[in-house]
Amino acid sequence: MTRRFYVTTPIYYVNGAPHIGHAYTSIAADVMARFHRLAGDEVFFLTGTDEHGQKVEQAAQAAGVAPKVFADEVSANFRSMANAMAISYDDFIRTTEPRHIASAQALWSKVAENGAIYLDAYEGWYALRDECFYGEDELITGPDGQKVAPTGAPVEWVKEPSYFFRLSAYQDRLLELYEQNPEFLGPHGARNEIISFVKQGLRDLSVSRTSFKWGIPVPGDDQHVMYVWFDALANYLSALGYPDTSAPRMAFWPASLHLVGKDIARFHAIYWPAFLMAAGIELPKKVFANGWWTIEGQKMSKSLGNVIDPRELVADFGLDAVRFFVLREVPFGGDSDLSRKALIMRNNVELANDLGNLAQRTLSLVARNCGGVLPERRNLTEEDQKLLGQVSVLPQLLASQFERCALTDALEDVWKVIRACNAYIDHQAPWALRKTDVERMADVLRVLLDALRGIATMLQPFMPHSMDRMLDQLGVEAGERTFAALELPLPGGRQLPAPQGIFPRYVEPEQV
Incomplete structure (x- = not known):
């Protein structure tokens, strides 16, 4: 029902x-x-x-x-x-x-x-x-x-x-x-x-x-x-x-x-x-x-001239980076402070590096070493199963957090999996396996692609445009982006588009 x-x-x-x-x-x-x-x-x-x-x-x-x-x-x-x-x-x-x-x-x-x-x-x-x-x-x-x-x-x-x-x-x-x-x-x-x-x-x-x-x-x-x-x-x-x-x-x-x-x-x-x-x-x-929000530690007020139109932030940082920041910075329900330094840090460390770089590394390896084709899911080691297990419980975990309106905690649950993926790719070193065990390299890349699919699917509510682009690059079709769809693995053999960066690093323009 x-x-x-x-x-x-x-x-x-x-x-x-x-x-x-x-x-x-x-x-x-x-x-x-x-x-x-x-x-x-x-x-x-x-x-x-x-x-x-x-x-x-x-x-x-x-x-x-x-x-x-x-x-x-x-x-x-x-x-x-x-x-x-x-x-x-x-x-x-x-x-x-x-x-x-x-x-x-x-x-x-x-x-x-x-x-x-x-x-x-x-x-x-x-x-x-x-x-x-x-x-x-x-x-x-x-x-x-x-x-x-x-x-x-x-x-x-x-x-x-x-x-x-x-x-x-x-x-x-x-x-x-x-x-x-x-x-x-x-x-x-x-x-x-x-x-x-x-x-x-x-x-x-x-x-x-x-x-x-x-x-x-x-x-x-x-x-x-x-x-x-x-x-x-x-x-x-x-x-x-x-x-x-x-x-x-x-x-x-x-x-x-x-x-x-x-x-x-x-x-x-x-x-x-x-x-x-x-x-x-x-x-x-x-x-x-x-x-409530303060701005650089000060209460918003017209007299101080620090009332921020969110559309101006979007023009500087991009929509999804702003949406992510406001729900990531402070536990939802508490007071929050908006500072450019914190926004840039979140963008560059968590979006550009933790998630963006993980996706770019994985997809680039698939493009170079697997002909840009989604590998079949085959032999899973204990480490593979552990990582995919963390991904598989995300829908249930996030449903519980959303029930409590704990949106910041929900993002942290996803980021724990992202950090686990980064540890996994560094440990498995698929770039080295290319020279010693091509089949294992393909298995590792498939595990990472499946994990990224789960991550991107769960992050859609927070960053809809960026995650649409990520799911496109992962070969996930429009009808395969619901939480229920995660229960069915994608069929191997799909041609993936050329990888493109999703979260550029932000550099403050030099003052003239």
Whole structure:
């Protein structure tokens, strides 16, 4: 039976341009989606843009254009970034689309029908930058002695009529969710933080505003627009066709994995499941929060001028080198630092040398000594079987790592095999066997080609373009590139194309 896998990125807020942090989450989700497709699962992969709220309205005013015109432009930039990073999304949802507006209003109506929304007046601290209300006990003192949000965002005292969601009524159910489903929220640090927050007590949540108009009208009361997070979180259902439960895509609900930045884990792990509980809708299976990026050890900021557009990195280093680096450098889920030195090191040592040189050496020996023909698989020694055994367990090993969202660990598992292959080729020395035992040379080269096939197949989700080229050179046809296909050895006798380098070494251009 085919399994379904539904993975989402957060929908990115259109008050600014895309940067490396956005690309990071999108790449991780893309790797997940590609892995599950290669494993034979039916996959739906969603990304998109969050386009309502006071911040967008103000950014549009500053730009001198209507909010929709502003949102159209920035949303197109996020779509361009996704395409440039080879993000294989199945749908790109925008919260200004009619399908989303209808879906969000339907979700609101369902929650209201079930008695979880009521009208009152809101009075409290609001951080515009975070689009979030904070309790007095959550505020901290900023550098200038003023009260600020725990994120450092300025706060202002707001008083206006508001609809409220009965969040306090779901405190015990949320704690029960975290306790009974320890895999619901990761990584460990984010999980502990959320549980601690909920245990301190939940207040009812203001879910509408009247002080601005750029938002989805509340059903039956167009003086109010929905709180941007109620609107935004509904995207995970609106892209599937909710409230039409017979829509084909609704078969993908509940979501298998919501990948989010750690700054929005609270909204996904507290508000979202509570909204769904109130609507009587099944909960997503997992929320996983990835860390933040610093640039050369400094926090990204416009004032420092160090906000990096990932497309600029791709222009310098190539797409797959960037995709590889962001998931290889630091364990996924932790904070990461982007430095050119580290990126060059990863590219030159692990891609160009460890993997690229291994493939080039092997394929060049086949071209020179076997007429460029894939040798038959014949006699296997104990060493041969040991290496091929390491390759054969990669699909199972990586499936386990992907289940934990341990993408960096998955890459390390593959690199252990690559290092074993390099030790094997040095020990077996097929270039020397050419003079003493041609049959053994062919057997060794066949073992290396089979190992490289397994490695390249498993690395496809991370580096799709480079691994396509490597599999082409290994004589692997289009229909032989799934994980299941690895169980069948390739028939010997295939003519292989002339070998070509896949990962060039990077040398910093000289400063003029």
